[in-house]
Amino acid sequence: MLTVDEALARIVARHAPLPAETVSIADAAGRVLAAPVVARLDQPFADLSAMDGYAVRAVDCGRLPATLHVVGQAPAGGAYAGTLGAGEAVRIFTGGPVPAGADTIVIQENTKVETAGTVTILEGAQPGRHIRRRGLDFAAGTVGIETGRRLAPRDVALAAAMNTPWLSVHRRPRIGILATGDELVMPGEPVGPNQILSSSALAVAALVRGWGGEAILLGIARDTHEDIGTRISAGLSCDLLVTLGGASVGEHDLVQDALKAQGFDLDFWRIAMRPGKPLMFAERAAQTALGLPGNPVSTMVCALLFLKPAIERLSGLPGSPVATRRAVLGSDVAANDTRQDYVRCRLGRDGSGLPVVTPFSVQDSSMLSFLAHADGLLVRPAHDAARIAGSAVEIIDFADLGGTF
């Protein structure tokens, strides 16, 4: 059986960033840049005042107090058209252009106005003070944001300031989601005898959206070759088709054959992992299929470990493994077997600030309540020895996933 690392490497290697499209900056947050954002102007566009006060010539303030003639105004969005002469000041506001001839700003707290049309400078007139020089933030032609970055709101702010109303981003991956099983109904539908709710389809759709993909629900296939085949073919325009369940070895586990019948080549269908042994990966021309195991916790954990990096790769990111962090065990754990184990756990804090891991005593991969209440996953490598409380371990902390899991 493949290891988790080998399986992930094969999945990531098989995906490449999708082609670029142009979107309005208003819709760009969360998308991954396919071309750099380059400043189309200098910011600031001129020397601007950083404060409300008076633009003056420092030389006129050599002996204080100094009374100057106020010859005009320079608000943000306006400017004083003339050149400041000896003994003159311009009333200026934060963001206002520094007039020609002035070389410093005196903040208004350091002045007093006794006679209309004059200002008396009391202190604080050093050359260059409170002036933001033209191009201080960036100059025209500066690369503000590099290709391959997922745009956060603060990147949108920078791109907007650089006056780039249209951005080139990678197309969002289209992810088809197909549940399989005679026993499944969707929430809100009548639940017949022997039926259960398809909990995973909506959850995987939410994961896909949170990770930057477009989720396309392909419904629930009944356990027949025909129905599974028909629905797989309906999903052939997706970049990546995710199937739920039917991945294992029982007679009702038909997904593998149905994918082959639709022209997919099977890459692998079992990995050394728990939960999630029956993970399947197949490819067909520009498309891939990821068969997630049916037990709902296995579905979710496998989606986190494999679907997230695949979506990220298609989106233009590297497709890195989900990050783990150092933690200490809060209780003893037995030796692990041949499968890398992802153990649902609670996380506390010890004196040094490290997470303290307490695994739930029940780890049944059908039990969603434990997954929902977990703070993270303890990662136990295959063949890991028994470990006592206090041992160093690796975890996936759900808090690191920014609410996307």
Ligand SMILES: Nc1nc2c(c(=O)[nH]1)N[C@H]1C(S)=C(S)[C@@H](COP(=O)(O)OP(=O)(O)OC[C@H]3O[C@@H](n4cnc5c(N)ncnc54)[C@H](O)[C@@H]3O)O[C@H]1N2
């Ligand atoms: N003889 C063996 N039996 C099983 C093995 C094995 O290696 N040998 N593997 C077990 C493991 S591990 C898992 S995980 C499951 C996964 O098998 P499948 O992917 O074929 O999943 P199904 O049989 O279709 O379903 C398993 C379980 O999950 C429920 N299910 C399926 N889809 C959904 C959904 N969308 N939402 C909620 N629940 C779902 C389904 O009703 C079953 O109860 O196989 C073990 N068996």
Ligand code: MOO
């Ligand atoms: O690996 Mo299965 O996914 O143990 O439930």
